[in-house]
Amino acid sequence: MKTTRSTVWRNRLFLSLSAAWIASVLLSAFDAKRFLPPGFRHYADVTHLFTRRVEAWSWFELQGRFTGGAGRWVGLRLSDYSNMENFGYLTRLDRILDDAGRPATGPRIRRDLARHLAAAHARRFPESPALRELRYLRVSAPTGSRLLCDPPGRWVRPPLETVPRTWVREIAVISDREWTSQAPPTR
Amino acid sequence: MKESSMARAGLRSESGIGGDEPSTRFRLFELAFTAAFLVFMARNLLSPLEWLTGEGFHLAAGLQRAGALAPFPLLPVWAVPLFVAFLLAAGLVVAHRPQHRHFAFAALALAAIYAEGVDSASAFALNKIYVAGFVLLALAPDCAAAPGRGTVTALRAFQAMLMTLYFATGLTKVKSGNWLEHPDVLWTHAQSYYTTEAAAFMLRNLPAGAWTVLQYSVLLFEVGAPLWFAWRRTRPYAILFGLSFHLGIALLMKAVWVFSLQMVAFYALFLSESAAAELLRRLRSAWQNAASIATISRRSNFRVPGR
Numbered sequence: 001m002k003t004t005r006s007t008v009w010r011n012r013l014f015l016s017l018s019a020a021w022i023a024s025v026l027l028s029a030f031d032a033k034r035f036l037p038p039g040f041r042h043y044a045d046v047t048h049l050f051t052r053r054v055e056a057w058s059w060f061e062l063q064g065r066f067t068g069g070a071g072r073w074v075g076l077r078l079s080d081y082s083n084m085e086n087f088g089y090l091t092r093l094d095r096i097l098d099d100a101g102r103p104a105t106g107p108r109i110r111r112d113l114a115r116h117l118a119a120a121h122a123r124r125f126p127e128s129p130a131l132r133e134l135r136y137l138r139v140s141a142p143t144g145s146r147l148l149c150d151p152p153g154r155w156v157r158p159p160l161e162t163v164p165r166t167w168v169r170e171i172a173v174i175s176d177r178e179w180t181s182q183a184p185p186t187r
Numbered sequence: 188m189k190e191s192s193m194a195r196a197g198l199r200s201e202s203g204i205g206g207d208e209p210s211t212r213f214r215l216f217e218l219a220f221t222a223a224f225l226v227f228m229a230r231n232l233l234s235p236l237e238w239l240t241g242e243g244f245h246l247a248a249g250l251q252r253a254g255a256l257a258p259f260p261l262l263p264v265w266a267v268p269l270f271v272a273f274l275l276a277a278g279l280v281v282a283h284r285p286q287h288r289h290f291a292f293a294a295l296a297l298a299a300i301y302a303e304g305v306d307s308a309s310a311f312a313l314n315k316i317y318v319a320g321f322v323l324l325a326l327a328p329d330c331a332a333a334p335g336r337g338t339v340t341a342l343r344a345f346q347a348m349l350m351t352l353y354f355a356t357g358l359t360k361v362k363s364g365n366w367l368e369h370p371d372v373l374w375t376h377a378q379s380y381y382t383t384e385a386a387a388f389m390l391r392n393l394p395a396g397a398w399t400v401l402q403y404s405v406l407l408f409e410v411g412a413p414l415w416f417a418w419r420r421t422r423p424y425a426i427l428f429g430l431s432f433h434l435g436i437a438l439l440m441k442a443v444w445v446f447s448l449q450m451v452a453f454y455a456l457f458l459s460e461s462a463a464a465e466l467l468r469r470l471r472s473a474w475q476n477a478a479s480i481a482t483i484s485r486r487s488n489f490r491v492p493g494r
Contacts, residue, residue: 007328013326014326014327014341017326018323018347018348021323021351022348025351025352026355026358029354029355029356029358029362030362031363041254042256042315045254045315046312047356047358049359050360050376051360051363051364051366052365053368053372054376054379055375057380059380082237084237084238086309087442088381088382088443090380092238092243092308092309096246096308099246099250105249108250109246112244112246113244116244143375143378148382149374149378149390150390150391151382151387152387153387154386155381155387157380
């Protein structure tokens with residue numbers, strides 16, 4: 001095989017990048033990510049998985065109030081709006097909701113998602129009354145509780161009414177005034 | 188290739204003499220890594236419109252988790268089949284046009300970056316490993332050579348990649364996490380919305396001590412991986428433990444099998460040349476059989492009835 005100058009340089013680049021990737025991952029594991037340039041920092045962050053004891057597993061429940069619904073909260077099934085079950089037995093929307101509890105960005109995520117769900121609901125169930133309000137509830141099930149540590153079978157989202165009230169926390173209620181008052185995000 | 192030019196290029200053969208030593212197992216790794224990525228993409232493509240287009244909910248700029256890529260533009264619906272064709276074409280080039288596969292690896296690296304940027308909610312750590320893997324495969328020595336085999340230098344680099352992943356993951360569990368402080372960390376991870384039927388069975392029947400043994404054996408395997416895989420005596424046990432570990436993850440945690448598939452692809456790098464050659468031969472034969480069956484069934488479907 002003929003060795004050209006470009007082959008030599010590519011091989012050197014390969015070795016340099018391999019060494020840089022290994023060094024970046026190790027620095028990240030040693031909590032020394034600040035020494036890395038942003039691109040490397042991002043792609044080296046692959047080791048922070050399942051690192052700490054979990055005190056409680058949390059997920060979101062969404063409830064809606066609809067036109068003519070006499071103010072009653074009705075549970076929304078996220079699987080009606082998201083088919084991608086890539087977050088354990090939860091959907092891609094559940095993973096996004098996992099971010100919706102964060103103080104800094106949570107309010108905007110909740111408002112944008114409420115707007116999306118209202119539109120998706122109208123498309124999917126055209127005969128159904130319109131969504132007027134959306135309530136975000138967070139359920140935190142402590143590990144070691146019977147529901148989690150002695151399950152009869154695979155994980156199944158428990159109906160909200162069967163969950164102890166102390167596990168449920170209201171995060172926010174968003175009304176249609178809030179999600180219609182601002183233009184949807186462009187992307 | 189002369190030895191001096193080999194040294195300049197940074198290449199080294201297994202025997203230390205130089206030359207692009209054929210490495211069938213590296214070729215097998217290339218195929219397995221590419222196939223694992225395409226399977227991961229195919230799983231997401233079961234819901235293509237939610238994943239790639241405005242039909243699904245996507246976080247706007249500034250709302251992603253810290254450190255995530257800035258969001259990439261979504262695809263119009265008509266472009267989704269083009270994205271699928273792009274992935275398939277790259278996969279076919281890797282499999283059937285090895286002399287051009289470095290272009291295909293570059294294309295797959297771009298696809299992995301796009302998949303992460305377009306939807307951070309369906310991207311995980313394995314996306315980042317695919318990006319790094321395909322970038323390095325695109326640059327790997329011997330890409331310019333026709334026979335389609337990797338060099339020992341590339342082989343060693345990717346073996347080091349696997350050992351680094353294990354070691355760093357184990358280290359993170361000790362340094363940033365609390366795996367040494369609590370004997371029931373694994374037990375708490377088993378009882379979640381990832382819990383499969385198999386995990387539920389284990390939760391009901393395994394005593395607490397068994398979870399602790401599993402936890403510390405995983406930690407020992409990860410932290411000691413560079414030693415277990417590098418030392419010839421422990422390597423077979425490391426391979427056996429590692430494969431069981433990833434099979435366990437796939438069986439016990441819903442939806443995480445795509446990560447197991449990615450990691451298992453690396454194990455091709457530790458096969459003997461003869462075992463890798465035999466596996467490749469069987470894969471080719473299975474592919475040819477499947478292709479001939481498809482051809483026969485296509486012909487019989489087009490046959491005019493009554494003739």
